[in-house]
Amino acid sequence: MHGTHVTTGEQRFDVQGITRVEGEGSLRLVVRDGQVIESQLAIFEAPRYFERLVVGRTPNEVLDIVARICGICPVAYQMSAVHAFEDLGEVAIEPSVRTLRRLLYCGEWIESHALHVYLLHAPDFLGCANAVELANLDRAAVERGLALKKAGNRIVAVLGGRPIHPVSVRVGGFSKVPTKRELQALRPDLDAALDHALATVDWVATFVAPDFEREERFVSLRHPTEYPMNDGRIVSSDGLDLAPTDWETAFQEEQVPWSHALQAHMGDRVPYLLGPAARITLAADQLHPTARAALDRIGLADAIRRNPYWSIAARAVELVHAVAEALDIVDGYVPPERATEPWTPSAGTASWATEAPRGLLFHHYELDERGRIASARIVPPTSQNQAAIEADMTSFAPSILDEPHDVATHRLEQLIRSYDPCISCATHFLDLTVEASS
């Protein structure tokens, strides 16, 4: 549904219902006399009020509920929440439980990145409308993507029972932890997945990305010894350095009139970008050696930083990282003594940030004296990226104004997809009703 309204001196690009993104969104760009006067990423996603839904619930109930914010990255929501509650309760989880949490997250990264790279994003580079068409061109590639995705899903399913909305994450650990044998059973799939992930890196490196560069402010977690995932400090490409509990000291959210969106920004109102490109830019030195070598081999580190279309390469490299790390964890696994550490809910403030596949995900809860949620704030990565996406659309616009309108519109849509926006995630913040244009 590509709308086009060309008036004298004015070009409008409307995509009502961007496809191959999670959830329902639209974009609008209005250019008048060469100047971008409107650049909006809007979302037709009905609000579901999760921050309200969790009020009155126990922390463990919250883990089940917040997973439902997003079907693509439920683990991310469980992770930010569970770390927040454990931080508040000063629960010391066993190292092997902590490792299992990372493994669970690896599974989700693999599943989410494989989905985006193969089924949602790659069709753009190869001129296809979907994965079925892509399979007609290159069935082996799609099957490779599906195998990767399946490997990720299997990790989540072994640890949490099912790939979407897994059930085992509990404050203090897991309701049940796998046996050594159960994890070992993942190995054949993961071995194959590592080959697939490396092949993915080489495959996407052959793609031709539109010529577009800009300087971006990146934000991600950074940990002294690990690639950012569950733990670390919040850092930015221009020097920010915060504890994961302190996101609110540097960032604010505000509601913009054309959107249900609560857009996040830093004090200086300069947009910032989260996600694979940010992590690769800020923490490439922590990549698993196999992933690091793959990144070096394709030589796209710079392109990832400058050109948003190359986020596909960042995801491919992170696929290698997640599979390689998962293999290491499976091999070194020693089941914990206890699946769950005992824990008593208490009053206070619980907050934490982890790295969802799409970037930094911040949770903040106030708990009452019975340990029930009194208030909540959940800041998903897509809401934080929205301003950066709109700014990039503005920068990108001049390069497509001479293209035929539908080509230009398609380019814009592609640009949006390269950020892997997760609109369902953004439940509580996104729902832009596009103002009626004449």
Add this chain to the structure above:
Amino acid sequence: MVSGSQSGALRDTWFGARLPEAELGRLQAHARSASYEAGAEILREGDLTRDLGIVVQGRVALRLRVPERGMTTVLTVEAGEIIGWSAVVPPHRSTSTVIAVVPTDLMLLDGAALRTELDADPVLAAAVYRSLLEALADRLTGTRMQLLDLFSQHRDEPW
């Protein structure tokens, strides 16, 4: 329709056989017989029902007009059974169209005269109403069974 006075027949019908002897004789005066060719319309839905009828021989169909489906037969009445009970029960309008399916002989009792007799004679009324009630109850039971549409196929699943 061919009409005639056939006074001997009422006693031989299911309806007549149940009447007390004295009353039977009195009703006999209001009885006449009628014959219909196959396809003849005996009564039309909505019309005034002038006679209570007893099928002596043949078969009549009770039909309702269903605009989407045309005329639908909902019941056939066989020899020995009654038609036109609305001749006795207000508002005396026929609830269906009655057609002779095959050549049919009816015994007809004049409705107005019958009603007058019934009002005047509790013994007759008791006997007639009882027979009518039984006939109607039978018909109601049958109608309920038909309503169940037992032989139809339930297809509430799309597969």
Add this chain to the structure above:
Amino acid sequence: MTGAVRATIASRPRLGIMKFASCDGCQLTILDLEDHLLDLLVRFDLVEFAEASSYRSSGPFDIVLVEGSISTPEQAEEIVRIRRETPLLVTIGACATAGGIQALRNWADHDAYRAAVYAHPEYVESLATSTPISDHVAVDAELRGCPIDPGQLLELLTALTVGRRPQLPDESVCLECKRRGTVCVLVTGNGPCLGPVTHTGCGALCPAYARGCYGCFGPREAANAPSLARWFGRDGRSDADTARLFSGFTAYAPPFRSVIDSLGGPPIASHSGEDA
């Protein structure tokens, strides 16, 4: 007989997959049928699946799978339109079949909800309720669950290609627990479990992971939720705590809803976070 949808490579039915208020997880389950995905998709003409394909269609369809609950005025109109466009409408997931977790707001003061999340609630248009699709239009079949089970989804799609009735039993989770050898967590005291009154389909997941079922597939036929609720209350559990057990992803489905009501409502109230 006529009327049966049959999907083959030779005659591909027009398939639409769409969503309302939801997390996308049930649609994602379609893509999670990794091993069968490509073989399945060639048997359908996938004319609408915005999550995974750039082609769009507003109808007509032969089959529509709908995810999500109805929670805005536009959605309430759109589902009526879609129903007109398809002979076979299948709802997928707890949001579409029961209203989802967001249906908890049906007990609450909606304006208070909006104000709690948005500084400018006047910008946000949404219904006061989140309701299942079947509250708005007739539904031909449903896949339960939050999210739906990939096995059940494959069974549905396979049944459509083979031309048979999908095997989607409406029985308790307990049967599956017993078949897979999981010991009853309710009886061993490892937590309250909604399995006995919950619709099967997940493979009895939660008890196998050492926790009670939280009812994400919704009430099964003849779900005797009041009896189970009385049992939960037997060992000193408060009505409010029993109510919270039923106040999950299918809370608004009738037998659970009435139990919640009888126990004083779900933990979330419009005016405060108090639950009794």
Add this chain to the structure above:
Amino acid sequence: MVMTSAAVPGFLPRAGLDRLLDLLAADGRRVIGPTVGQGAVVYDEIHHASDLPAGWTADQAPGSYRLRQTGTERQFDYAVGPTSWKHETFPPRVPLTIGRRVNGQVTFEDALPAAPPVAFLGVRGCEIAALLTQDAVLARGIAVDRDYAARRAAALIIAVECVTPADTCFCTSMGTGPEVTTGFDLAMTELDDGFVVRAGSPAGERLLERLELTAADPGRTTAAQDAVAAARERMGDPVPTAGLPARLIAAAESPQWAEIAERCLACANCTLVCPTCFCTGVTQVSDLDGFEATAERTWDSCFTLGFSKVAGGNFRPRVQDRYRQWLTHKFATWWDQFGMSGCVGCGRCITWCPVGIDVRAELMAVAPPPPALKAAVGIIEPARPTTVKSVPPAASAALLTAPIPLPAVEELPPTYARTFVAERRRETVDTVTLRFDTSDPDLLAGRPGQFVMAALPAFSAAPISVSRFHRDGLELTIRAAGAATRALCELRRGDSVGLRGPMGRGWPVDAAEGHDVVIVTGGIGLAPLRPLVDALLADRTRFREIRLLYGARSPADRLYVEELSELAARPDLDVGQIVDRAGPDWFGRVGVVTGLFDQGHLDGPNAVAYVCGPERMMTATVDVLRDRGVSDDRIFVTLERHMECGVGLCGHCQLGKSFVCRDGPVFSLAEMGPAFGREGL
């Protein structure tokens, strides 16, 4: 050193248990026994004695099970837990057949997995009784479940006497324990320092010899006996069983059923933990095109709604009906079916009921014993006929060669005769008649009223009445009522289908000899009566007047229209037809089928009636027949019930004491008694 022999029990020191396990392993047997897992004593693979639940027991109460440590080294101090041996002998899912269908041609092949040797360690008296009970149902009746029989034959039974009954146990009342008396290879009694071991079969004797035990001294032997006796003492007799079956049947209309349904969740836990419940369904696992499908036998339960579903309806929609079916079957009709009780008193259904419904209390509430009986303690009806002998498990052939009441004529998995469609005739908009050519002698030997199971890969096998027998084939008239019947209706000439049968008991033709015959039917119900008409007319002189009364929805919904006209023209047969509604071009009767009785005289006391149609139609017809003086033993009806297997093994079609598929589908009203037309049976 005195070596043990068959006659002399030996003593196995606790430390010697691993030697027993090693011997079993050396024989290639997997050992299944008790171990602690998931908060309970469950049966799982046992590799070492250390896998056993040493020092564990459990406190059991209605709806509650809690593990508890005893502080001793004893390994068998628990009462039965959530698992039963049927997980091994009758697994939850077993592939039966693989069906393939290519270009309209079907093939079926057996898919049963192998049954490798296994040993069950720690089998209790009540559990042996349960195994013997399932033997009677699944392996010793007129139909044999081959998978069960093979697994059972492959299992060595090592019993351990129960000396620690739970509060939920009542084997003493059911006459199944606690003493282990039969049906075992080895039986052990645990003492503080080891086990007194005795053999119960040749295989057990050989094993005992190889254990090279010293003879148990008299002190130990006595201690072992005392321990079991003490267990019996502790249990008492909580369920007076004298006269219980009759009392339960008499209580069919008790208000107590509805009261139980207030609490019962119909979750099916009781039936699945029950070691004797045997009901199963068949699940089809097919590829995307239905070219290949595996039929799996799957545990089912009479508590699910789908269990009693038939096309367009359900026979047990209410929970109270389902509970009544279960309890009545266990404690009453099981006797009629198998000559024994279906309950062994293990108490699992009590402990594992999520809301603690106690079957002992419900029995007493529904069918209270007469006051005199309550007083007379110890009057226990023999719960298990002594004629049910143990099955020597090590001798696998014994199970199948032991005397059984009737020759095993049917088996699961089923075998289907591939049969080809020779002719296809459309009867009505949704009904076709298919003529099949076959030389299969079984199929050709069918009798009027019998049915076949018609199977297409990927679809559940459908019971279809034979609508005509030919010298070289048979006809099936099929209405597209569901997916499977629709697929059958779509078959074309030359296509093949798997047929099995004929099955069930047909119309008793001889019963009509010398009598008037009235055949009353409606809709598709004419199909199973058509062979009866054929049979009557083939031997017309044996019968007096024959009247066929047929009701249909509309003239166009009638089957065999031309044939009916021909029949109506015969002087020796009276045909009445009636439809529920008709257009103006119909000159026949309109109304209900019972209205046809007014057409002429019915000499009730001299008549035999055959009735087939929707149940509501049949009850109305039976009312008229009885009113006209036809006696119940001369009124035959045919019943529709959910059927999965067709041979009395899946349990779905039970009606009171009968399996409709095997004992019916034709019954006389006299046989059915008050069950006919009653809600929820």
